[in-house]
Amino acid sequence: xxxxxxxxxxxxxxxxxxxxxxxxxxxxxxxxxxxxxxxxxxxxxxxxxxxxxxxxxxxxxxxxxxxxxxxxxxxxxxxxxxxxxxxxxxxxxxxxxxxxxxxxxxxxxxxxxxxxxxxxxxxxxxxxxxxxxxxxxxxxxxxxxxxxxxxxxxxxxxxxxxxxxxxxxxxxxxxxxxxxxxxxxxxxxxxxxxxxxxxxxxxxxxxxxxxxxxxxxxxxxxxxxxx
Amino acid sequence: xxxxxxxxxxxxxxxxxxxxxxxxxxxxxxxxxxxxxxxxxxxxxxxxxxxxxxxxxxxxxxxxxxxxxxxxxxxxxxxxxxxxxxxxxxxxxxxxxxxxxxxxxxxxxxxxxxxxxxxxxxxxxxxxxxxxxxxxxxxxxxxxxxxxxxxxxxxxxxxxxxxxxxxxxxxxxxxxxxxxxxxxxxxxxxxxxxxxxxxxxxxxxxxxxxxxxxxxxxxxxxxxxxxxxxxxxxxxxxxxxxxxxxxxxxxxxxxxxxxxxxxx
Numbered sequence: 070x071x072x073x074x075x076x077x078x079x080x081x082x083x084x085x086x087x088x089x090x091x092x093x094x095x096x097x098x099x100x101x102x103x104x105x106x107x108x109x110x111x112x113x114x115x116x117x118x119x120x121x122x123x124x125x126x127x128x129x130x131x132x133x134x135x136x137x138x139x140x141x142x143x144x145x146x147x148x149x150x151x152x153x154x155x156x157x158x159x160x161x162x163x164x165x166x167x168x169x170x171x172x173x174x175x176x177x178x179x180x181x182x183x184x185x186x187x188x189x190x191x192x193x194x195x196x197x198x199x200x201x202x203x204x205x206x207x208x209x210x211x212x213x214x215x216x217x218x219x220x221x222x223x224x225x226x227x228x229x230x231x232x233x234x235x236x237x238x239x240x241x242x243x244x245x246x247x248x249x250x251x252x253x254x255x256x257x258x259x260x261x262x263x264x265x266x267x268x269x270x271x272x273x274x275x276x277x278x279x280x281x282x283x284x285x286x287x288x289x290x291x292x293x294x295x296x
Numbered sequence: 297x298x299x300x301x302x303x304x305x306x307x308x309x310x311x312x313x314x315x316x317x318x319x320x321x322x323x324x325x326x327x328x329x330x331x332x333x334x335x336x337x338x339x340x341x342x343x344x345x346x347x348x349x350x351x352x353x354x355x356x357x358x359x360x361x362x363x364x365x366x367x368x369x370x371x372x373x374x375x376x377x378x379x380x381x382x383x384x385x386x387x388x389x390x391x392x393x394x395x396x397x398x399x400x401x402x403x404x405x406x407x408x409x410x411x412x413x414x415x416x417x418x419x420x421x422x423x424x425x426x427x428x429x430x431x432x433x434x435x436x437x438x439x440x441x442x443x444x445x446x447x448x449x450x451x452x453x454x455x456x457x458x459x460x461x462x463x464x465x466x467x468x469x470x471x472x473x474x475x476x477x478x479x480x481x482x483x484x485x486x487x488x489x490x491x492x493x494x495x496x497x498x499x500x501x502x503x504x505x506x507x508x509x510x511x512x513x514x515x516x517x518x519x520x521x522x523x524x525x526x527x528x529x530x531x532x533x534x535x536x537x538x539x540x541x542x543x544x545x546x547x548x549x550x551x552x553x554x555x556x557x558x559x560x
Contacts, residue, residue: 145552
């Protein structure tokens with residue numbers, strides 16, 4: 070088959086993207102566990118380890134740029150490589166959310182505030198599940214699965230809204246906890262954003278296969294700027 | 297088949313087929329070439345790209361066995377009509393070839409030659425300067441116009457040939473692999489020149505180089521062998537669209553395979 074070398078290099082990069090994805094998944098689950106246990110030492114380690122995610126992102130980006138420069142991809146190949154660049158960036162930003170959760174854990178410390186921990190754990194579980202399946206769909210260019218994932222974001226959004234409400238109510242009831250509880254808002258926000266970014270991966274999957282940019286995002290991207 | 301949405305098409309082919317003897321080389325080509333745009337024709341070797349552009353100025357007349365069916369309309373004039381003078385058509389639809397082929401004469405004479413034959417009545421010095429300027433060659437040769445055209449570099453020779461084509465004041469310039477014998481810098485110069493020339497001219501370029509087609513053209517036509525009668529090696533128009541569409545998201549799998557190097 071023509072372009073075997075090119076094909077092999079694309080496969081290598083796809084493997085690296087899956088590896089980066091699993092690092093982000095692990096970091097997200099760890100960050101929530103660390104928060105739940107207020108394990109400040111592990112939180113510090115997780116913040117430092119985010120550098121590994123950043124490094125891997127740049128290594129993948131570099132490999133993609135080299136392929137673009139040396140193989141002159143067009144049509145499907147071009148859409149694939151451009152999308153891989155974007156998805157790699159999405160994953161790196163998701164890694165930052167996990168780092169943010171660990172960072173806020175350190176700032177909250179052992180302060181005793183009401184925490185909707187069930188909701189937070191559920192959000193992490195849902196978001197990571199979505200991420201995992203979205204990356205498989207992305208690599209396999211499976212439009213059917215890619216389209217089926219974004220509606221699940223509604224569940225994450227609902228949990229976010231519930232959590233937000235309970236945290237704010239707690240702050241109203243006891244203004245002394247406002248400093249620490251406002252940091253808690255960032256934690257639930259980060260999980261909500263992570264799920265939003267999964268939707269972007271699904272959109273890219275459709276784009277690679279069809280060349281069409283289909284907006285699947287029901288939630289509000291501008292929320293991030295408001296926070 | 298896609299019809300470009302350009303309001304003004306300078307050349308239109310209607311069910312154009314070309315034969316060499318009894319062998320069909322191109323089958324039922326319907327292609328509208330927009331005025332003041334660059335249209336690239338791409339496709340594998342032997343699919344009939346050059347044959348197609350040679351139809352646009354009746355160069356196939358020069359091949360005894362060649363015959364044409366269907367119409368080529370230039371400004372709505374059927375150029376294959378017996379009343380049409382092919383020499384007149386070639387003056388209006390000029391051609392630049394793969395290998396630079398300046399006459400073994402001075403730079404000045406290379407340009408003035410055609411004009412003299414055409415009984416040009418204007419100021420010859422002005423015509424030469426204007427043509428050399430339009431071909432982005434003037435600054436490099438203005439002080440040595442008596443030098444032989446053959447003493448120039450390959451890239452300069454090709455621009456001299458473009459200047460020579462421009463001197464007959466054509467509307468359309470056909471370019472058959474104009475940069476395939478040139479180094480990358482000279483190639484980019486030709487491509488930049490094409491962008492300047494399209495303000496005043498319509499350019500049709502045949503190229504094997506996908507990057508060149510994607511860099512330089514506004515529209516791209518992909519010609520390939522008809523797969524339903526592959527042993528006949530007859531060229532058909534597979535896809536024609538905006539260049540940005542063809543190279544990012546072509547409609548036909550065959551186009552996709554060809555431009556991404558998975559042909560065959």
